[in-house]
Amino acid sequence: MRRVIVDSAIYRDGRRTAGPADLSDALAEARATGDAFLWVGLYEPTEAEFDHVSDEFALHPLAVEDALKAHQRPKLEIYDDSLLVVLKPVVYEPKSDRVSTDELMLFVGDSFVVTVRHGEGAPLAAVRRRLEAEPEVLKHGPTAVLYAVSDAVVDHYIDVAGELQIDLEELEADVFAPVGRHGANTAARIYTAKRQVLEFRRASVPLSGPMTRLAAGEVPFVHEHARPFFRDVADHLIRANEQVEGLDRLLSDVLSAHLAQMGVRQNDDVRKISAWAAMAAVPTMVAGIYGMNFEHMPELSWTWAYPAVILLMAGIEVGLYRLFKRRGWM
Known part of the structure; x- marks a missing residue:
């Protein structure tokens, strides 16, 4: 005991x-x-x-x-x-x-x-x-x-x-x-x-x-x-x-x-995701327009139309990147 x-x-x-x-x-x-x-x-x-x-x-x-x-x-x-x-x-x-x-x-x-x-x-x-x-x-x-x-x-x-x-x-x-x-x-x-x-x-x-x-x-x-x-x-x-x-x-x-x-970091993540989504939307929109295969469209018969569109999309992307970077979104 x-x-x-x-x-x-x-x-x-x-x-x-x-x-x-x-x-x-x-x-x-x-x-x-x-x-x-x-x-x-x-x-x-x-x-x-x-x-x-x-x-x-x-x-x-x-x-x-x-x-x-x-x-x-x-x-x-x-x-x-x-x-x-x-x-x-x-x-x-x-x-x-x-x-x-x-x-x-x-x-x-x-x-x-x-x-x-x-x-x-x-x-x-x-x-x-x-x-x-x-x-x-x-x-x-x-x-x-x-x-x-x-x-x-x-x-x-x-x-x-x-x-x-x-x-x-x-x-x-x-x-x-x-x-x-x-x-x-x-x-x-x-x-x-x-x-x-x-x-x-x-x-x-x-x-x-x-x-x-x-x-x-x-x-x-x-x-x-x-x-x-x-x-x-x-x-x-x-x-x-x-x-x-x-x-x-x-x-x-x-x-x-x-x-x-945690809330601030989530907001930062949302802003970054939104910025990348906006940058991805521009070439998607342009490519979508030119992918509709209409017969009468501007620049279709131009020799330099394709490089010009590519340069336009690249210029818009660079501009958006600089804008978002300056605002701290990226």
């Missing part, structure tokens, strides 16, 4: 300690000391697997349902015995230039934190190690975990926005490249990039509300002295949202510029 509980530990005064293997005993011990809390990390639990954890921590059924479905918007829900924070980490795949999102739920209550992770894009081992190396931060309890996880997710938003900015610059260079140097399916690439930005926005923009509430210090189970830290996370989130909004607007402008260029 796969291991659902990735890691669990009791932290006392900011330091990891050996605690009871049973969750109820561990939680009771943490609450008894007053300066400790229990952090349990879960990875993609099923309903049956999560039942034991939810019963031990008295998690609200609606919050449990949200954690199991794993298709939630970023949000903050407050219940009687805990609060639920839903985050959507963003993952950028350099090989495919693709953005995907995972889900991360944090249940925060009296002396406990339960993290539920869906997807591979939000490993918390690095966050846990970083916190364990900073006992002065970790001693603030579940609030410190909530802050560190939120900060890691939002900071990664900025990194992904930077990668998308590089992709956008490459698209711009392709769109405004000289004729003949454009990459294949430029319009498709632009639409794909807009889709990636939309996926990013769905993860970052709705998180503004929960971060604002946490920064305001009006959320239970969150230490009031953590307000400046959550304000810092909120500021980083604003920066990430501004970047993604700017990317979306620039992509719209790039798409408009690409479509305008």
Whole structure:
């Protein structure tokens, strides 16, 4: 059977300690000391697997349902015995230039934190190690975990926005490249990039509300002295949202510029085709007239009639060519 509980530990005064293997005993011990809390990390639990954890921590059924479905918007829900924070980490795949999102739920209550992770894009081992190396931060309890996880997710938003900015610059260079140097399916690439930005926005923009509430210090189970830290996370989130909004607007402008260029090139092609068709029509018309085989026609009995007609057609062709060339049609 796969291991659902990735890691669990009791932290006392900011330091990891050996605690009871049973969750109820561990939680009771943490609450008894007053300066400790229990952090349990879960990875993609099923309903049956999560039942034991939810019963031990008295998690609200609606919050449990949200954690199991794993298709939630970023949000903050407050219940009687805990609060639920839903985050959507963003993952950028350099090989495919693709953005995907995972889900991360944090249940925060009296002396406990339960993290539920869906997807591979939000490993918390690095966050846990970083916190364990900073006992002065970790001693603030579940609030410190909530802050560190939120900060890691939002900071990664900025990194992904930077990668998308590089992709956008490459698209711009392709769109405004000289004729003949454009990459294949430029319009498709632009639409794909807009889709990636939309996926990013769905993860970052709705998180503004929960971060604002946490920064305001009006959320239970969150230490009031953590307000400046959550304000810092909120500021980083604003920066990430501004970047993604700017990317979306620039992509719209790039798409408009690409479509305008396509229209201009099509008009150029139509003018060139029309010019060549006009030049082809003149000798066709003259040849058609002389090909009707009427008995009484001008110049039929002239010795130099045939060369004269050829020179006339050539002169008209040269005149049309110079006219169209001067007007930029050819």
